[in-house]
Structure formats: C-alpha cells, structure tokens
Amino acid sequence: MPLYRDEAIVLRTHKLGEADRIITLLTRQHGRVRAVAKGVRRTTSRWGSRLEPFTHVDLQLAEGRSLDIITQAETITPFHGRLGLDYDRYTSGTVMLETAERLVVEDKEPAVQQFLLLVGGLRAMAAGEQRAGAILDSYLLRSLSVAGYAPSFDHCVRCGEIGPHRYFSPSSGGVLCAHCRVPGSATPAPETLALLGALLAGDWPAVAASEPRHVKEASGLVSAYLAWHLERGLRSMEHVER
Numbered sequence: 001m002p003l004y005r006d007e008a009i010v011l012r013t014h015k016l017g018e019a020d021r022i023i024t025l026l027t028r029q030h031g032r033v034r035a036v037a038k039g040v041r042r043t044t045s046r047w048g049s050r051l052e053p054f055t056h057v058d059l060q061l062a063e064g065r066s067l068d069i070i071t072q073a074e075t076i077t078p079f080h081g082r083l084g085l086d087y088d089r090y091t092s093g094t095v096m097l098e099t100a101e102r103l104v105v106e107d108k109e110p111a112v113q114q115f116l117l118l119v120g121g122l123r124a125m126a127a128g129e130q131r132a133g134a135i136l137d138s139y140l141l142r143s144l145s146v147a148g149y150a151p152s153f154d155h156c157v158r159c160g161e162i163g164p165h166r167y168f169s170p171s172s173g174g175v176l177c178a179h180c181r182v183p184g185s186a187t188p189a190p191e192t193l194a195l196l197g198a199l200l201a202g203d204w205p206a207v208a209a210s211e212p213r214h215v216k217e218a219s220g221l222v223s224a225y226l227a228w229h230l231e232r233g234l235r236s237m238e239h240v241e242r
C-alpha cells in the first residue's frame with residue numbers, strides 16, 4: 001500500500017470493531033481524511049492520547065481501498081490538554097472541530113485555508129488571551145467565508161450600496177439597505193454590525209472594546225448565519241453559552 005505523510009487536527013473518532021477506531025482528520029495537504037487506527041482502544045495501545053480529538057499530529061498513513069490506515073503518529077501540539085481545563089474553551093473548541101468537518105465537504109480535497117484557520121483558532125483558544133466566544137465567532141465567520149459564504153456587514157448584499165445599513169438577513173448573506181430588506185430581517189445595533197466586521201477581520205482591539213449586549217447580539221447572529229448554511233444544526237453548539 002502506498003504511504004504518505006501529512007499533518008492534521010483530529011476532529012472526531014468513533015469505534016470500529018473490538019479495538020480499533022475510525023479517526024476523522026483535517027489534514028494540511030489532503031483535506032478531510034477518515035483513517036483507521038488499529039488497536040487504539042487497547043489499554044496497552046502504542047498510540048496513547050495522540051489520536052484524541054483536538055490533537056495536532058504528524059502522521060504517516062497507508063492508502064487503503066476505502067479507508068486509509070494510520071501507521072505512525074507524533075504529537076505536534078496536544079490542544080486537548082489545555083482546552084480540557086476550561087469548560088467554555090473546550091465546548092467552543094468542540095464547535096470549531098464540528099464546523100470544520102461540516103464545511104470541508106469532500107474527503108481528500110485539499111482545504112489548506114480551512115486547516116490553517118482551525119490550527120490558528122485552536123492555538124488562540126488554548127492561549128486564552130481572548131474570550132472563548134470571540135475566538136469562536138471569529139473562527140466561524142472566517143471558515144464560512146473560506147467555504148464560499150462570506151457575509152457582508154457593510155455593503156448591502158443585494159445592491160452593493162455602501163453602509164452602514166440597519167437590516168441583517170442570514171439567508172441573504174449579510175446586511176441589507178432599506179430598499180432591499182426582506183421580511184424577517186434582524187435590526188441589530190450599529191455597534192453589533194461593527195463588531196461582526198471586526199470579528200471577521202480579526203480586529204481584536206475593537207472586539208475587546210465591545211459591550212456585553214453587542215457581544216451577545218453578535219453571537220446570536222453568527223449562530224443564525226452558521227445554521228442557515230449548514231443543513232443540520234451543530235450538536236456541539238447546544239453546550240456553548242451564547
């Protein structure tokens with residue numbers, strides 16, 4: 001079987017047979033990969049915690065007919081160790097893993113930008129310098145953008161008129177002017193729309209200066225926007241305080 005190397009974030013694992021697991025990975029070069037880790041559930045497993053969700057890992061894989069097989073794994077960064085100590089960071093990180101799996105829709109299609117966003121997001125989440133919710137919202141807006149669903153928080157998404165505009169519609173893809181608004185549009189505070197723009201741009205000083213009510217409103221709109229673009233809701237989102 002041909003071998004290949006790659007680095008990856010472990011997104012999810014599930015049981016296979018008596019002692020094995022299927023590991024869902026977001027790799028740097030090969031996009032999403034599902035691979036078998038043999039013997040990983042034995043207490044004497046040589047894999048240790050290297051194939052747990054959140055781990056940034058360097059891998060060697062053997063190409064299989066349906067699933068590849070993990071033949072070597074070395075930890076690069078054990079993000080789960082640091083995130084496991086903080087409930088908000090852990091649950092927010094779990095949403096990031098689930099989002100990455102859902103937004104990268106094809107196995108073995110390179111998704112380098114999604115990989116780099118996820119590694120950067122987990123690093124920020126583990127570092128703890130920004131609020132967990134802000135890192136999550138920024139990650140969600142950016143990964144949606146990379147997936148082709150970039151929202152607009154300044155120009156009207158229908159006619160292009162430069163804002164600021166009052167109306168926000170997840171199904172339309174962002175803000176709408178008074179002429180283009182659709183029924184059911186939200187009317188968030190101007191500060192909330194500015195915060196959403198800052199989250200998308202990664203303008204952390206502006207994010208940190210936001211008032212709690214605008215933070216809460218922005219998180220609600222990010223969740224609505226994400227839900228619109230995913231066919232099913234995220235299971236992990238239920239555990240995040242929004």
Ligand SMILES: [Zn+2]
Pocket residue numbers: 156157158159160161176177178179180181
């Ligand atoms: Zn318009």
